[in-house]
Amino acid sequence: MAGEKIFRGLIWSLQKIIWFFFIPVYIVRLFYKHKSCPPIKNDLLFLTASTLAYKIRKKELKSETVVKCYIERISEVNPHLNAVVEDRFREALEEARQVENIVNSKLDEQEIEEQYPLLGVPITIKGSLAVEGLNHSTGMLLRNKIALKDADAVKRVKEAGAIVLLVSNTPELCLNWETTNKLIGTTRNPYDLRRTVGGSSGGEASLLSSGASIIGIGSDIAGSLRIPMHYCGVWGHKPSPRLISVEGHYPSCPEEEWPDVFQVGPVSRYASDLAMLFEIMVEPEMKSKLKKPIDLTKLKVYYLTEIRNILVSRVSTDTKEAVSKAVLHLESISKTSVCQEIDPKLLKFASEHSYLRLLMIDNVENLFSGKGEGAHLEFLRLLFWMSKSVFTTVGYGLLRWWSRVIPERCVKRTFKDIAVIKSKLLEFLDDQSVLVLPVFTREASPHGDVYKMLFNYGYCSIFNSLGFPSTCCPITRTSDGMPIGIQVVGAPNCDRLCLTVAKELERAFGGWVPPSADNNFLEMK
Numbered sequence: 001m002a003g004e005k006i007f008r009g010l011i012w013s014l015q016k017i018i019w020f021f022f023i024p025v026y027i028v029r030l031f032y033k034h035k036s037c038p039p040i041k042n043d044l045l046f047l048t049a050s051t052l053a054y055k056i057r058k059k060e061l062k063s064e065t066v067v068k069c070y071i072e073r074i075s076e077v078n079p080h081l082n083a084v085v086e087d088r089f090r091e092a093l094e095e096a097r098q099v100e101n102i103v104n105s106k107l108d109e110q111e112i113e114e115q116y117p118l119l120g121v122p123i124t125i126k127g128s129l130a131v132e133g134l135n136h137s138t139g140m141l142l143r144n145k146i147a148l149k150d151a152d153a154v155k156r157v158k159e160a161g162a163i164v165l166l167v168s169n170t171p172e173l174c175l176n177w178e179t180t181n182k183l184i185g186t187t188r189n190p191y192d193l194r195r196t197v198g199g200s201s202g203g204e205a206s207l208l209s210s211g212a213s214i215i216g217i218g219s220d221i222a223g224s225l226r227i228p229m230h231y232c233g234v235w236g237h238k239p240s241p242r243l244i245s246v247e248g249h250y251p252s253c254p255e256e257e258w259p260d261v262f263q264v265g266p267v268s269r270y271a272s273d274l275a276m277l278f279e280i281m282v283e284p285e286m287k288s289k290l291k292k293p294i295d296l297t298k299l300k301v302y303y304l305t306e307i308r309n310i311l312v313s314r315v316s317t318d319t320k321e322a323v324s325k326a327v328l329h330l331e332s333i334s335k336t337s338v339c340q341e342i343d344p345k346l347l348k349f350a351s352e353h354s355y356l357r358l359l360m361i362d363n364v365e366n367l368f369s370g371k372g373e374g375a376h377l378e379f380l381r382l383l384f385w386m387s388k389s390v391f392t393t394v395g396y397g398l399l400r401w402w403s404r405v406i407p408e409r410c411v412k413r414t415f416k417d418i419a420v421i422k423s424k425l426l427e428f429l430d431d432q433s434v435l436v437l438p439v440f441t442r443e444a445s446p447h448g449d450v451y452k453m454l455f456n457y458g459y460c461s462i463f464n465s466l467g468f469p470s471t472c473c474p475i476t477r478t479s480d481g482m483p484i485g486i487q488v489v490g491a492p493n494c495d496r497l498c499l500t501v502a503k504e505l506e507r508a509f510g511g512w513v514p515p516s517a518d519n520n521f522l523e524m525k
């Protein structure tokens, strides 16, 4: 117990020291002006993926026109956002022309819809997932690989008729909540280029919210399908474990427990597309596991506004407001009159529990073998600017090495605590209820600030440890136009309920807002 207190004190002091080192950064920042990405001019870019698919199979719209339009938009915004790792525009255009063969075949509209629900619709893929023939380095200079075959999830969307346009940027090995690496550099937030897009599905978030992508695939081990979507005002769903195959992701891990905490999932600009894409990505034999969504008049709403822990920052007023707006709305359409805050103590140590849980997974592919062998040498290289890797990758190695000093009883207690949290949550979280809580303590920060708030990510990572599905839903914006999202969490395999609630929240609050749409906040700056 005393050891734990000293440890927490140390971490707290370290966080404060980091603030101090940031002083020069704060000064430099004063000289950067607010700039967002260019506005969207082509109306085609505002259509949902399901509308695009509908119009393409009805021959009202050519897939080639849609794909061309997206290629133009990507080429327009990418110099500002730096979100693309490698594209396949030529092949995509060729595939779009091939779509005509199916549209003009013997198949009628309904048959096309059943067999190819995404026929002719462009999609973007997070760079850590394998897309045959495209860069699969996951931001790592030392890896630098081309994928030989598609990841399972990519195969599913291709089979549904979607056309892959590109692979998007990730942090090195997905080990960061800021999308930056030595291969591509840093990806920027379309609403304010000075700010982070979060990570690790940051390239996807940036493209979706700038109107350069309509649907995509990402992955999540500690918030990666939710934090970037919250920072960029779009939708992301971290599924329940094992519904969607994680095969073909780098990094991967041979351990049995890996798919329990790590998930591949859908991301989108519109909530209705999120549900559709999710259904397409689920492995057919897992469909029977999914619970039916209920009528929202029967919904029971639980919420949590803030985790109080000295290592976690306070939740901003805007974030609290987003949670309460969503909760009040859901309460207003429900007839159950169950709407209550859960005991905040339950998730007090969410970050500590989930981080230790993740650190205990052996054999996750990374720069080092075993328990961080050679991490200290690499750290020395890093200090002298001689490393080809980045701080977070080396930091993970160091943490793995030092994890051997964590007493066995401490690890056991963490696992036990997580099991207790799970059973306590499941006492009230059934297939008719959701838990609403923040994705993060505030809106997107300037680049690099992630290192000052490492423990704030527990709001998301705890649901990886628990194996609960969670959907990131954009609800409001700050006075300077930055999006604020919330999480809608369900009991295991109640993904459809989370996605139904997401659609309702989009209907009520409008969801995604195009960058540069609201010139008021631009003029203020």
Ligand SMILES: *[C@@H]1O[C@H](CO)[C@@H](O)[C@H](O)[C@H]1NC(C)=O
Pocket: 085, 086, 135, 136, 137, 144, 145, 146, 183, 184
């Ligand atoms: C992957 O992409 C990066 C950035 O564009 C590039 O530098 C690297 O050479 C690519 N790797 C391969 C194997 O093509």
